[in-house]
Amino acid sequence: MIFNGHTPDTIANLDELTFGKIQTMYADGMIGNNGVLSALGVLTAGVFNYIRPSNSAAYKLENIIGRAHDYIHPPLTEKEKKKQVNESLFSYVSQAPGYSMEKFKNG
Helix, strand or coil, X not given: CCCCCCCHHHHHCCCHHHHHHHHHHHHHXXXXXXXXXXXXXXXXXXXXXXXXXXXXXXXXXXXXXXXXXXHHCCCCCHHHHHHHHHHHHHHHHHCCCCCCHHHHCCC
16 A cells, blocks of 8 residues: 555554545545445436336435445534524525515614
């Protein structure tokens, strides 16, 4: 795993955390497992949705790749969920006829 001018000595001096991060970067790269899993999952979902009966639920990426979906797309934190709800509400309200931000300001 010698790269970018590193020598075996500089690689040997890496701590376990840094070396683990480097391994994850290689495994999760677009040519690694993450890219392959995402691409194949999306393609499989597309084929399954094409051949599924019209009265059944559509397949989603998380249905196809299972637990790996949480690894690729980690669940939102509570703070992120609240922010997403607020942004969705603001988008909904701002599309109403006659919307004006002045109505929501104090004074």
